[in-house]
Amino acid sequence: xxxxxxxxxxxxxxxxxxxxxxxxxxxxxxxxxxxxxxxxxxxxxxxxxxxxxxxxxxxxxxxxxxxxxxxxxxxxxxxxxxxxxxxxxxxxxxxxxxxxxxxxxxxxxxxxxxxxxxxxxxxxxxxxxxxxxxxxxxxxxxxxxxxxxxxxxxxxxxxxxxxxxxxxxxxxxxxxxxxxxxxxxxxxxxxxxxxxxxxxxxxxxxxxxxxxxxxxxxxxxxxxxxxxxxxxxxxxxxxxxxxxxxxxxxxxxxxxxxxxxxxxxxxxxxxxxxxxxxxxxxxxxxxxxxxxxxxxxxxxxxxxxxxxxxxxxxxxxxxxxxxxxxxxxxxxxxxxxxxxxxxxxxxxxxxxxxxxxxxxxxxxxxxxxxxxxxxxxxx
Numbered sequence: 180x181x182x183x184x185x186x187x188x189x190x191x192x193x194x195x196x197x198x199x200x201x202x203x204x205x206x207x208x209x210x211x212x213x214x215x216x217x218x219x220x221x222x223x224x225x226x227x228x229x230x231x232x233x234x235x236x237x238x239x240x241x242x243x244x245x246x247x248x249x250x251x252x253x254x255x256x257x258x259x260x261x262x263x264x265x266x267x268x269x270x271x272x273x274x275x276x277x278x279x280x281x282x283x284x285x286x287x288x289x290x291x292x293x294x295x296x297x298x299x300x301x302x303x304x305x306x307x308x309x310x311x312x313x314x315x316x317x318x319x320x321x322x323x324x325x326x327x328x329x330x331x332x333x334x335x336x337x338x339x340x341x342x343x344x345x346x347x348x349x350x351x352x353x354x355x356x357x358x359x360x361x362x363x364x365x366x367x368x369x370x371x372x373x374x375x376x377x378x379x380x381x382x383x384x385x386x387x388x389x390x391x392x393x394x395x396x397x398x399x400x401x402x403x404x405x406x407x408x409x410x411x412x413x414x415x416x417x418x419x420x421x422x423x424x425x426x427x428x429x430x431x432x433x434x435x436x437x438x439x440x441x442x443x444x445x446x447x448x449x450x451x452x453x454x455x456x457x458x459x460x461x462x463x464x465x466x467x468x469x470x471x472x473x474x475x476x477x478x479x480x481x482x483x484x485x486x487x488x489x490x491x492x493x494x495x496x497x498x499x500x501x502x503x504x505x506x507x508x509x510x511x512x513x514x515x516x517x518x519x520x521x522x523x524x525x526x527x528x529x530x531x532x533x534x535x536x537x538x539x540x541x542x543x544x545x546x547x548x549x550x551x552x553x554x555x556x557x558x
Contacts, residue, residue: 199237204245205542206231211250211261212525212541218263222251248536274309274528278339281346282326286318292472293516297345297366300520312339323413324348332359341527344368344375348414362530364523367416369540376530376539378522382416382497385512386423388547389467389495392510394431397556398465398493400439401428402457404450404477405469405497407442417445417469420497424467439463447476454480464492464556471499471511474552489554499548508551519543 194202207227210216227238242259245251253259279301281288289295302311314330316322327349335342341362344353353363354374362376369377393401403424406417421440441457443449450473458481468474474496478488486492499511522541530536 386420390427
C-alpha cells in the first residue's frame with residue numbers, strides 16, 4: 180500500500196467525459212506548441228488513451244474537435260496527423276507591440292521567484308524590435324491580485340496587439356478586453372468562465388505528488404502547512420495544491436488528513452509560531468508544504484521541538500524554488516517558469532494568426548524532484 184499513490188498517480192480517475200475530452204485536448208495542444216509533435220506526426224488513439232487515462236470515445240472526440248480547429252488533420256483510412264502549414268499560408272503576424280498586464284506595483288514587478296523567470300521566457304521568445312509595455316499599479320501600492328490598473332479597452336486596442344496577463348486575477352476585466360478585440364493570454368490563471376487564452380500549471384498534481392511521495396515512503400500521519408479550505412481564497416493555486424494533498428490522503432483510506440491542515444496562508448512567521456503546538460497535538464511524521472518558502476520557518480519550529488529533518492520529520496513541498504531554501508535539497512514539485520513565458524508568447528502568436536479559434540488552455544506539467552528533506556518512515 181505504501182507505493183500505491185505514487186504508482187497510480189497517472190491512472191487516477193479522469194473525471195467526466197467532458198473532463199476527459201478537455202484533458203486530451205490540453206495535453207495534445209501543449210505537445211504541439213512545444214514542437215514535441217511536429218507537423219505531419221501521426222497520432223495513435225490507443226497510445227493517447229493509455230497516456231491520458233481517457234476512454235476511446237473521449238480521445239476520438241478530442242481529435243475530431245482539434246481537427247475542426249485546424250490543428251489536426253484526419254485522413255480517411257490513414258489516421259490522424261498534426262496539421263502541416265500550407266505552402267501558401269500567410270506567415271503568422273509579426274509580434275511588434277505587446278502589453279504586460281499585472282496587479283503588482285511597477286517597482287516590484289521584476290522581483291521574487293516567479294515573475295523574473297516568466298519575463299525571461301517572454302523576452303527570449305520575442306524577435307526584436309518587438310516592444311513590451313508594462314501596465315502595472317503605481318509604485319508601492321498595496322493591491323490584491325484582483326486589482327488591476329485602470330485601462331480603457333478602446334485606447335488599449337490602439338496601443339498593443341495583445342496582452343499577456345501576469346499576476347492579474349480578474350476575469351471580468353480580462354473578458355472585457357477580449358470583447359473589445361484585444362487578444363489576452365493569462366499566465367497561471369483560467370477560471371471556468373474565462374474567455375481568454377491561458378497557460379497554467381498543474382498545481383493539483385503538485386500537491387498530489389508531494390503527498391504521494393511521502394506515502395510511498397511509508398508515512399501515514401502527514402500534515403499540510405499553508406492555506407486551509409477557503410472558497411474566498413485570493414489565490415486559487417493554493418487551494419489546488421491542498422486538494423491534491425487531500426486526494427492522496429483519501430486514497431489510503433480515511434479522511435483523517437483533513438484535520439491535519441495547519442492554516443497559515445503564506446505567512447512563514449505564523450508557521451514558525453503555530454507549528455510546535457500543532458505537532459505536539461498530532462504527532463505527525465511528515466508534512467507537505469504549500470510552498471518552498473515555508474521550509475526555513477518549518478525547520479526553525481521543528482528545531483524548537485528537538486526534531487530533525489528528515490530523520491524524525493520528513494518534508495515535501497508542492498512548490499519549490501532555489502530561493503526557497505539554502506541547501507538545494509528540498510524534496511519538491513518544481514515548475515519551469517521560463518517555459519511558462521515562452522508558451523505564453525507562442526499562444527499569443529497562435530491567437531493573432533487565427534482570431535476565430537475558441538479560447539485555449541494549455542496546462543504545463545510539474546516536475547517532482549526528491550531531495551534530502553524526506554526519508555522513509557521508521558516506526
